[in-house]
Amino acid sequence: MTGGPDAKAPDGIDAPAPQPASPAQLFRVFSGLALRGFGGVLPWAQRVLVEERRWLNRDQFVELLAFGQLLPGPNICNLAIMAGDRWFGWRGALAALGGLLAGPTAIVLALAALYAGFAEEPAVRRALAGMAAVAAGLIAATALKLAATQAPRWLAVGLLAFVGVGLLRWPLAWVVAALGPPAVALAWAGARRARGRPAAPGTGRGGGAAR
Amino acid sequence: MSAPDLLDLFARFALLSLLAVGGAMAAAPEMHRYLVGERGWLDDARFADSIALAQVAPGPNVLFVTVLGWQAGGIAGALAATLGMMLPSGLATWMAWRWKRSREDAPVVAALRTGLSPLAIGLTGSAAWVVAGGSNRDDPRLWGLTAVATLLVWRTRIGMLWLLGAGALLGALGWVG
Numbered sequence: 001m002t003g004g005p006d007a008k009a010p011d012g013i014d015a016p017a018p019q020p021a022s023p024a025q026l027f028r029v030f031s032g033l034a035l036r037g038f039g040g041v042l043p044w045a046q047r048v049l050v051e052e053r054r055w056l057n058r059d060q061f062v063e064l065l066a067f068g069q070l071l072p073g074p075n076i077c078n079l080a081i082m083a084g085d086r087w088f089g090w091r092g093a094l095a096a097l098g099g100l101l102a103g104p105t106a107i108v109l110a111l112a113a114l115y116a117g118f119a120e121e122p123a124v125r126r127a128l129a130g131m132a133a134v135a136a137g138l139i140a141a142t143a144l145k146l147a148a149t150q151a152p153r154w155l156a157v158g159l160l161a162f163v164g165v166g167l168l169r170w171p172l173a174w175v176v177a178a179l180g181p182p183a184v185a186l187a188w189a190g191a192r193r194a195r196g197r198p199a200a201p202g203t204g205r206g207g208g209a210a211r
Numbered sequence: 212m213s214a215p216d217l218l219d220l221f222a223r224f225a226l227l228s229l230l231a232v233g234g235a236m237a238a239a240p241e242m243h244r245y246l247v248g249e250r251g252w253l254d255d256a257r258f259a260d261s262i263a264l265a266q267v268a269p270g271p272n273v274l275f276v277t278v279l280g281w282q283a284g285g286i287a288g289a290l291a292a293t294l295g296m297m298l299p300s301g302l303a304t305w306m307a308w309r310w311k312r313s314r315e316d317a318p319v320v321a322a323l324r325t326g327l328s329p330l331a332i333g334l335t336g337s338a339a340w341v342v343a344g345g346s347n348r349d350d351p352r353l354w355g356l357t358a359v360a361t362l363l364v365w366r367t368r369i370g371m372l373w374l375l376g377a378g379a380l381l382g383a384l385g386w387v388g
Contacts (some may be wrong), residue, residue, distance in 0.1 A: 034270045038375045039342070041271050042335065043364070063324050066331035072236045073228055073300020074273035081301055082308045093305055097297075104270020105277055109289065111264050112278050123383050128248065128267060129346055130382025133353040134374050136343035137360025143336040154329040161333025164317055166340035173232055176330065177213045183326035191321055 006050075017055050023088045029053065030080055030099030036070035039135020041076045043142045049083065056083070058149045065146070070176060099109065157183045158203070212252075212284030217291045220284065222274065224295030229303065234272040235296060240280060252283040273297075352387040 005056030020026045033044040042065075049056050056064070068078035075096055147155060157179060163174040212220075240263065246253045253261070261282055265275035268336040273296060280292025314320050339361075347353035350354055356378055363369045381387045 015335060036372055038272070038372075040338075041269075051368070059328075062328045062331060063333070066302070066324070067308065067311070068326040069234075069331045069334050070232065070327060071300065071304045072230060072232045073297070074231075074271055076271045077273060077297065077301065078304040078383035081304050085308055086312075090305070090372055097301065101293075101382045102269055103296075104274055108265055108268040108270065108274045108278055109281060111268055112261070112281050116234060123385075124385070125282070126382040126386075127379040128263075128382065128386060129350075129353060130356065130378035130380070130387050131375050132266070132342065132346035133356040133387065134360040134379075136339050136346070136379035137357045137362075138364055138371055138374070139247050139335060139342060140339035140357070140361040141364035143339060143363070146212075146335065147229065150329050150332065154325065154331075157326070157330075158331075158333030161330050162316070164322060164337075165334060166337030169341075172237060172334070176232070179330055180327060183330060184322050185326070187325035188318065190321035191325070193317075194285055198242045199305060 017057070020053075020055060020087055020092075023084075023091045026084055026088065026092055027095040027099035030084075030096045031103050035102045035103045037104075039132055040139050041081075043138035045076060045079060046142050046145065055087075058146060062146050062149050070180070154183075212288055217284060217287055220280065220288060221291040221295040222294050224280075225299050228296050228298070228300040231296075231300065235276055237308060239275075240305065242276070246283055250283075251278070257282050356381065356387055 027046060033048045034041055037044045040131050048059050050058055061207065063146060064079045066076070067082060068075045071078055077100060080096040080100045084092030084094070086092070088095065133136055147158065150158065151159040161175055164170045164179075165172055224242075227230065227238040227241055230241075241259055247255060247258050258279070262275045265272060265278050275294045277289050277293045281289035284291065287349040311320055311323075343354070343357050347357060360378070362372050363373060363374065380386075
């Protein structure tokens with residue numbers, strides 16, 4: 001129903017993109033990436049969905065991430081819902097989200113049941129600190145890889161967001177409210193100019209930018 | 212935990228779900244106010260431990276909500292908190308996505324995509340920076356580890372699980388952290 005190799009295939013993709021075979025496979029793949037997600041699932045989602053399975057290209061992944069981050073709720077869960085829906089509708093959304101949550105929930109509740117101050121153990125604390133340092137690197141590398149999808153002038157928006165939220169620690173909502181609407185308006189105006197030129201009747205040029 | 216308490220827990224987290232732009236962790240201060248301050252179901256230490264526990268486990272970090280619910284009210288509490296946190300935002304996301312897909316060719320959707328994508332990348336970079344700042348503090352060896360991991364994952368196809376294991380090992384042996 002959705003996302004077949006039809007006329008909607010995004011520009012720049014010639015061969016039909018690989019797709020998950022079934023909601024069950026979606027569940028398994030999301031389980032797998034969630035269970036490896038120590039200190040954050042996002043780097044794994046990028047590696048598995050984009051680099052290993054090639055179910056999404058980087059642009060499509062960035063798009064899901066953008067919507068997932070700007071809508072309320074956990075980013076990666078939002079991403080799973082949208083990715084799942086893309087291939088199998090609501091069944092896919094539930095399969096991806098279920099895969100993401102089922103295994104880790106069991107593990108975290110088992111840990112909570114066993115919990116007896118082991119997180120206070122100095123060796124455990126230090127091990128966690130080492131793991132968190134690496135996890136931060138994985139997230140940073142994911143951001144750098146995704147940045148490669150953007151035109152340089154659009155990266156300025158990302159840089160401003162990083163300065164505001166990351167360096168200055170301003171509240172996310174303010175930064176998004178300040179940067180989001182102008183960025184979308186600029187994109188809108190830019191697209192309008194681009195459409196205005198070659199789309200005018202009679203200008204020919206093979207209708208390059210036309211859909 | 213009584214049925215009205217469970218319902219209240221669910222309703223409160225459902226409200227937070229819709230306010231949690233930027234992830235569940237953004238709502239943690241409000242959860243603290245409710246669970247520790249207002250209800251007294253958890254004390255400060257338990258609250259902090261729940262978040263630490265969820266970070267030890269693999270998976271989305273929204274699972275700290277599940278642990279908080281479990282600490283407050285057992286399995287039923289865990290379910291109430293988790294469903295409360297997931298349902299409203301999940302449905303909102305799904306409906307927004309459906310709306311977007313039905314207008315894939317509309318200029319407004321293209322503009323949203325072009326304008327918001329770099330913002331999302333900047334926010335991801337910010338998340339890395341905030342995580343690193345919180346846990347590396349001013350330890351130069353931990354910062355070095357973050358830098359090496361960043362470079363390796365960015366530039367090579369190294370196994371990320373190996374890197375995480377190496378980080379944990381270096382920490383446990385007392386070389387970093």
